[in-house]
Amino acid sequence: MAKAKTVFFCKECGFESAKWLGQCPGCHAWNSFVEEPSASGKKGRSGGSVAAAGYGSREPMPLRQVSTDAEERIHTGIREFDRVLGGGIVKGSLVLVGGDPGIGKSTLLLQMCREVNKPADSSRKVLYISGEESLQQIKLRADRLGEFSSEVFLLAETNLELIEQTLEREKPDIVVIDSIQTVYREEVGAAPGSVSQVREATASLLQLAKGKEITIFIVGHVTKEGTVAGPRMLEHMVDTVLYFEGDSSAVYRILRAVKNRFGSTNEIGVFEMAGNGLLEVQNPSKYMLEGKPEDEPGSVVTPVMEGTRPILVEVQALVCQTNFNMPRRTAVGVDYNRVNLLMAVMEKRMGISLAGCDAYVNVAGGMKVSEPGIDLAIVLALLSSYKNRALDSKTIVFGEVGLTGEIRSISMTAQRIKEAEKMGYQTCILPRSRAARLTAEQTRTSLRLLEVGSIRELAEVL
Ligand code: TYD
Ligand code: MG
Secondary structure (H helix, E strand, O other): OOOOOEEEEOOOOOOOEEEOOEEEEOOOOOOOEEEOOOOOOHHHOOOOOOOEEEEEEEOOOOOOOOOOOOEEOOOOOOHHHHHHHHEEEOOOOEEEEEEEEOOOHHHHHHHHHHHHHOOOOOOOOOEEEEEOOHHHHHHHHHHHHHHOOOOOOEEEEEEHHHHHHHHHHHHHOOEEEEEEEEEEOOHHOOOOOHHHHHHHHEEEHHHHOOOOOOOEEEEEEEEEOOOOOOOOOHHOOOOOOEEOOOOOOOOOEEEEEEEEEOOOOOOOEEEEEEEOOEEEEOHHHHOOOOOOOOOOOOOEEEEEEOOOOOEEEEEEEEEEEEEOOOOOOOEEEHHHHHHHHHHHHHHHHHOOOOEEEEEEEEEHOOOOOOHHHHHHHHHHHHHHHOOOOOOOOOOOOOOOOOOOEEEOOOOHHHHHHHHHHHOOOOEEEEEEHHHHOOOOOHHOOOOEEEEEOOOHHHHHHH
């Protein structure tokens, strides 16, 4: 008897192969191939004409004559969300919202459904399709968020065929699919959430979004490795990829654009999870510095850039005598190896002995910082704790520290200084090389600028 035809897919990138492979030739991931029934006869779907799907005319058109006023934005009423989308929802776009389970994806999108119809003059038909929760469960969540307009509809459905029919019939303006991993098409034969199902569902939704001018948000769960489960392919197909992230322990959440065909990927939105849904955090610096101790050794404030947005965060360090042969070193929120490197630089270039000390470094508030601009703050926090001398509480610092102990300039100095000024800081310790190049406009600040060229000069600062 003939065996049902199967193909192998790479779980990571969607690479297709007739036989099993140990390593994916596409993305070089090991052991990522899974066997799935081949979706015969379905090939033509994703290869359909884009003109037919509403992307444009079938004839070549002079670039200059392409009109752009079709790009109409719908404001969601959640400013932080609009910002990340690049100024609102674009009609007919397909947006993927990824994130860990429980981070608040469903809450955010349900809240968006509510807010988008807030203005009295707007009546946009919104359809929330859930394959994960029952209508009652969604209603319970909705009750926590508040009153909903009569234009918001719910549907519990996972069959792609039926979802398509509903969209064609109801013609909503905005649709939420929660989540793409639960949607399946019967003919495909693989289990929901498998590579071929997710691919098929996304391709079909893309056609609907473009063809019918429906904005579709799809929720995608994230794998252990931190990418949207299923093929990477999904990210190529959609217009916008947003990640909703944050520590489960910290209450704040960051919405980040990883890809955006209609805006910059530099924007972030900051939210706080409260009892009645997600609240916008319009002043993240204030939020991050809440509860900061005054005049305590080991605490230093530094402005870090999240996209184009400066946020002040507090770096804390604790240096104490070790009780073990091997001193303990811990870093939370910053790279562990970077902290070790900076401590080595301090030993060598400042002549202080840290070999017999335990050191703990933490970024308060649960932020994770990967930019080198935080180096100087780490060094100063360690030094401050080591010497048990507090840094003036109205001072911020930033700068990258090199291996010879030199302090190097970093980008977007002006924005960082401006944020510090806004938050009422009075002194700024910054790299010398940069200060020399600051324009007159940028130096017109009420902050006292203290320039340092190497970490040897830091001792005087404390
Ligand atoms: P949820 O939006 O279901 O997350 P996801 O869809 O990403 O899996 O819910 C996130 C968590 O937020 C859940 O554990 C309950 C909590 N929550 C609140 O704290 N306040 C609220 O108002 C709501 C609706 C949820
Ligand atoms: Mg959910």
